[in-house]
Amino acid sequence: MNENGSPSYKPHALLSINGLGVQLGEHVLVRDVSLQVRPGTVHCLVGDSGSGKTMTSLAIVGLLPHGSKVNGSISLANVHEDLVGLPRQRWADLRGRRIGYVGQNALGCLHPAYTVEFQLVEAIRRHQSLSAKQARATALAELAAVDLPDPERVAAARPAELSGGMCQRVALAIALSNRPSVLIADEPTTALDDETQENILTLIRSRAVVDGLGVLLITHDRQVVDDVADDVASIRDGVSTPGNKHTASPPRVRAARSAPAPDAVPALAVSGVSMTYGRTRRQRRNRPATLRDVSLSVDAGTTVGLIGRSGAGKTTLARIVAGILEPATGEVVIDGEAVAGPNRVDRRRKAGLVQYVFQDPFGSLNPRRSAVAQVAEPLVASGASAEEAEARALSMLTDVGLTPAQVDRRPTQLSGGQCQRVGIARALIRRPSVVVLDEPVSALDWSIRDEILSILGELQDDTGAAYLLIAHDRPLIEQQCDTIYEIADAELCQI
Structure with a gap:
């Protein structure tokens, strides 16, 4: 803590959030959230469902619901503007290129009428000067990097033809395809099996270390925090505090059922x-x-x-x-x-x-x-x-x-x-x-x-x-x- 009681952080942050507040109508969803994400690190934001984690992430990338009121400040390294109140066109330049975002609703982030290849190539060519052939090769490489089997088949599919976990990995591939300096990942592994989850977390961690990517990882899974976190902040009732205050209770064990009658018709x-x-x-x-x-x-x-x-x-x-x-x-x-x-x-x-x-x-x-x-x-x-x-x-x-x-x-x-x-x-x-x-x-x-x-x-x-x-x-x-x-x-x- 510094002299005025505010949190003190290590220098050279890629992303700095100070006193962030979000209000929607009469509801205060986030209040006084402060944290920093440094290059080459994974900063985990944990908290109970409804505590304000997702609203914090949406505020960072300028995707809050219409009518939201935002106060505080959000700054990005080498961007000489406060992200709070940034014009829509300026956000279009930053989002995807400087800040990658993986939403909790992966399927909702993808257009149902277009193939995965079309959407991934579009995102790549929006920010990079590549030919269609080069962009397609990059797209297939990104799909393979997120542990998707048969990238050619996945690229030709529409989102409705993929599982929830596969859509989640496609969204991650799009977010990483332009080599952003900051990745905001909101529950990126909730729909994944253990093996795939481990592979995705390894990929995120390696991108952070090798490329200097700063990651803000939002999760309620304490095991994910233990595996990848360099820094942890807890959020409760919209207020953030340093350290992991997230605890788990043992799962409920269901009582044994009596066997059905031998002649019973299955439901x-x-x-x-x-x-x-x-x-x-x-x-x-x-x-x-x-x-x-x-x-x-x-x-x-x-x-x-x-x-x-x-x-x-x-x-x-x-x-x-x-x-x-x-x-x-x-x-x-x-x-x-x-x-x-x-x-x-x-x-x-x-x-x-x-x-x-x-x-x-x-x-x-x-x-x-x-x-x-x-x-x-x-x-x-x-x-x-x-x-x-x-x-x-x-x-x-x-x-x-x-x-x-x-x-x-x-x-x-x-x-x-x-x-x-x-x-x-x-x-x-x-x-x-x-x-x-x-x-x-x-x-x-x-x-x-x-x-x-x-x-x-x-x-x-x-x-x-x-x-x-x-x-x-x-x-x-x-x-x-x-x-x-x-x-x-x-x-x-x-x-």
Whole structure:
């Protein structure tokens, strides 16, 4: 500390933040955040979900929601202007070239209508004088550097054809493609399996050491902090303090379930499902299968876990179960009736019985509607009055950890973890028979993760719902699941 009580920092910072505050309407989201990021170092910013980490990162790169008020100062080395209040055109010159940014919502950062190659080449040529051929070669090299298998195939794909973890790595490749001096990475490894996460953290660390990159890494994962952090700041209720104040609680261990009756009909049965992505028949014929002859069943009141590397096909199977994708072959049966496959019934008859908690919480929510309105909507659609639906939605949002001040906010005014809680509340509000949980707690801090798992367990005890739980966190799967399957090389095996 210096004489006036302010934090003292080491010199030669690439990024300096002093007294940063962010206010949106009447809500103060960030207050008095101060930190510095030095070249060749990884500075971790940790804190609970909703503490202000993401709003801090958005303020640094000039992407705060419309109507936000910002005070304090943000300075970048060799830029003789305060980044607070910088004109839009000036930001367009700096963002991507001087500051790379990986948002928590990786899929939302990518344009759904364009291929990965188009978006990566566009970012490269925006800031570098390269020919189209040179930019394409650079793009493929960046995709390979972030541990994406078959960069040529990934480059030709659109974001919807990739898993959440693959989209996250594409966003990182775009952020690093112009060799920025500062990288802002907001939860860059939440959707990745352990092996891929280690590779990505190694890449970020090596870029910092070799290229002198300054990294501000935002995370709630204490293991990530232990692995890569040179400096740590904790943020709580929008206020930053030096040092790691982030603690973890042990995960909830689910109680053992009694075995189902021998003649019981499974709540969910998947038989012989295969899937290959491609926009034309020729593409599907020439590309490797994403799923090949996959079969599994989930009994009422039980939880089946699904693990596998990022891009293995876990989310593809989940979307087929939920009716979002149609399999090339095979069928999906819910409560004894086929809802996908040659003998399927009208899926509207099963509306509400299968619910999905998406891996991408931002993309699954309507940006124009409040949290409480979105959770109440399924009840209104099923015939409940507006008053009853709102009362039940408020109760459910309270159960998943949102405060009364947060329930009327829109998704852009919530953190990633808070949006994921809204998605969980919306999925559980109609007490479905089958719930597909695609990485339901990956964006949540340790303090709320145990609460969410407890809520999911209590609902299962009350309703006998069947859960298909998808995660890359193997200890979590082992603690929560009755049966575990792994997808590898497009095939499913029980472990």
